Amino acid sequence: MHCRICETPIEPFISFGNMPIANGFLTPDAFAAEYFFELATGFCSTCGMVQLIDQPAREQMFNEQYHFFSGTSTLMARHFQEFAATVQSGHLQGPDPFVVEIGSNDGIMLQHFANAGIRHLGVEPSANVAAVAKAKGVNTVCSFFDDALAREIVAEYGQADAFIAANVMCHIPYFHSIIAGIKTLLKPSGVVMFEDPYLGDVIERTSYDQIYDEHVFLFSLKSISHAFEQHGFELVDIAPQETHGGSMRYILAYKGTRPVSDRLVRQRAKEETLGLHRAETFDLFRSNCERSRDALRAVLDRCSRDGKRVVGYGATSKSTTVINYCGITPDHLAFISDTTPIKQGKFSPGAHIPVRPYAEFAQQYPDYALLFAWNHSREIMAKEGSFLAAGGKWIVYVPEVKIMQGSSEASQ
Ligand code: SAH
Ligand code: TMP
Ligand code: ZN
DSSP states (O other), X not given: OBOTTTOOBOEEEEEEEEEEOTTOOBOGGGSTTOOEEEEEEEEOTTTOOEXXXXXXXXXXXXXXXXXXXXXXXXXXHHHHHHHHHHHXXXXXXXXXXXXXXXXXXXXXXXXXXXXXXOEEEEEOOOHHHXXXXXXXXXXXXOSOOSHHHHHHHHHHHOOEEEEEEESOGGGXXXXXXXXXXXXXXXXXXXXXXXXXXXXHHHHHHTOGGGOSTTOOEEBOHHHXXXXXXXXXXXXXXXXXXXXXXXXXXEEEEETTSXXXXXXXXXXXXXXXXXXXXXXHHHHHHHHHHHHHHHHHHHHHHHHHHTTOOEEEEOOOHHHHHHHHHHTOOTTTOSOEEEOOTTTTTSBOTTTOOBEEEHHHHHHSOOSEEEETTGGGHHHHHHHOHHHHHTTOEEEEOSSSOEEEETTEEEEO
């Protein structure tokens, strides 16, 4: 296996074993034919890119049955409103600007450009989520972005002032074609802004559940700079985000067109201090993952032995890695509560734990709730005070396995 960016042989550092499609929620008739692959990750000692060894074909993950709708989190809706405002106020000064977003999903970000009458285009291959965006008046093409599509977009709309993306650049293995497409698409004065889960946070928080089929890459400043420099771009600024459990926003432009921020220089130095591109860091990460897995299994096994009722909270894509790596089964969890209609009534990938509507959690609180949607914990804790007040306890596992009850916390 060679690095998808620079062709150096990859150094594998962890395998999570056999994994199903993370968002492949399914009905019992599909159990027998469920697709599995080995989820394993390596890093490139030359360019620093952390990447999956194997990734399933894109159509297997992104299709007309895509189960993730961005609009399910109100805090994310606010986050993308702010992202859109930053682009609009800081980067669209010229007349009749044009914005392209890839992975635009249900239009959670582009709707703000649409409402402001700004020319925009979303590129979204998953037809069911793209349909929701279109219904909101968000101009959307239902395709996978790459250089060929960029040429078609330029022919139809002209070049773009801003290329934006969230939680999708790290999904795309043919990364050089994406950057070539950005170059085709972007005006000489244009800006590129995208954000994804950050390698530094994954390492610091042992949030190994950021590793699943869709996330073929875990980016750092080093790996992003390296990949884009080959195409004449320069990383000029960054903005750390708390979203999705620790993300990084990257701001890039054609080389030499914008000043490089001090913040970027400082974060580069921090990556060196954290050892983000050293083999020992990944060895330590692996042992932290194993410790986290064993601790979580011990808590859940004890709950089962004690006859406690435990429910999962949020059937996140990330939870597929946790459930299958830790060996969590329907014997541990009565069900997983989720607010997304398309997931309800189905079963979780691999372990086949039932996914039920949120009402079933709220109507009969369990003894323990396993917080799979930990990246939304601020939003969830704010609305679930009565679960704790009723004596319910949270089981969390990032940054470490812990039980949270009432006003106190008990470490495991
Ligand atoms: N930006 C949204 C959605 C992220 S989910 C958010 O942050 O909430 C990732 C989305 O990217 C999915 O809707 C998926 O269909 C889409 N996607 C995957 N590969 C893509 C590609 N090559 N080009 C454009 N979109 C892609
Ligand atoms: P995400 O972590 O990929 O954003 O997915 C979050 C999932 O959690 C999504 O399926 C919706 C679900 N969810 C709830 O069930 N309740 C909530 O309060 C929130 C914020 C999310
Ligand atoms: Zn490389």
